[in-house]
Structures are given as C-alpha cells and as structure tokens.
Amino acid sequence: AQSVTQLGSHVSVSEGALVLLRCNYSSSVPPYLFWYVQYPNQGLQLLLKYTTGATLVKGINGFEAEFKKSETSFHLTKPSAHMSDAAEYFCAVTTRGGYQKVTFGTGTKLQVIP
Amino acid sequence: DAGVTQSPTHLIKTRGQQVTLRCSPKSGHDTVSWYQQALGQGPQFIFQYYEEEERQRGNFPDRFSGHQFPNYSSELNVNALLLGDSALYLCASSLAAGGGDEQYFGPGTRLTVT
DSSP, X not given: OEEEEEEOSEEEEXXXXXXXXXXXXXXXXXXXXXXXXXXXXXXXXXXXXXXXXOSEEEOGGGOEEEXXXXXXXXXXXXXXXXXXXXXXXXXXXXXXXXXXXXXXXXXXXXXXXX | OOOOEEEOSEEEEOTTOOEEEEEEOOTTOOEEEXXXXXXXXXXXEEEEEETXXXXXXXXXXXXXEEEEXXXXXXXXXXXXXXXXXXXXXXXXXXXXXXXXSOOXXXXXXXXXXX
C-alpha cells in the first residue's frame, strides 16, 4: 500500500521568499515520487520526479525536491517565489516495478503575495 | 506533437443518466489512466488500460467502466450517475514501462451532475 500526506492545504509566501511545500509518503517498497502543478481549470504538469540515484532532484521553473528515506519525505522548495508560481501543487507516489498506479496527496494551494 | 486531448471540456448530466468521456493519448504512448478529481481534492485513480485491457483498478464501483481502442485512445463510461460523481475527470497517458515514467495529463473534462 502507498499513501501521501501533504502538510498544509494552503501556503502563503511573499514574492521573492522561499517556497517550502511539505510531502511525506508511505510505501512498502522503494517508491517513485513526483511533484505536479495544476493551474486553474487545467490538467497536471510534472515539475520533477525521483526514481533512483541522486536524492536532490531539480525540476522546471526553479523548483527542486530532496528525497529523504529516513524521514520518508520529499519536500518541494524554490529559493525565490514568483507571482506565476501561484497554483496548486500535488505530491504523488508510485511503486517500482509495478504498473503506474499513482497515488496523489490532497494538494497544497500556494498563494504568492506581492 | 499533440499532447493528451480530452472531450468534451464540460458536461452537464442529470442523476441516473449515463456519460461517456473520451481521451486521446500523447503520440507514441500506449497506456491510458483515468483519474477523478473532486473539488478541493487530489486526483483519485480509477483504472488504467493497456493493450485494450484494464490492467489496474482503483476503488471505484462497477458503474465506472472503460475501453481502449486499437489506436490507444480510450473512453470512460459512468452509468447511473450520482450527484457525487460531479468532478474533473483527468486522463493521463504514458509508455508501458512501469513505475517511474512520466504520465502526461490532459486538461480534463468537468462533469456536473444535477
């Protein structure tokens, strides 16, 4: 079984401030982890993913995330928030070696204050 | 290169009716997954199709059924609609290489059941 917990359904940051969105996962086998972004009335776009190898993963739009096995976490960060980052962010997990049943978290809505 | 397309964009149905949603995968992809995203929630996995067969299924009743055609496009059918079926239905396509491969999402179909 696999699950994802996103801490904080809403996060507000000032423009230029650090963005930190938290994600913890549960998986009985080594996971693949993803962060997706969803803009209003649109589908999901992949920001970044962790499969194997380097635990610090860089994605699009300046985002990055670090896989920490000991903490079962995969937090998303960006050094400096931009107004265009305002959207909803979803953390997701799937398991290696199996079919691509992806389990999503409940999402974190990011507000960027000018 | 066209991405994942879905039709229709919006749909309004009455309780008890049946609905069919359509999805065309990204060029070169052979696997289609369907998700239901209720308002304020993360996407929930409905099922996945590969080689015209349902490969995996989430925790959804038999009222939800699907089909995949030889050209890899897919349909999602929902019978005996309930008010609770109102949601954004997302289609995602990928290659059948197992977990870790990116799923490309379409813009979704917004279903409203009255």
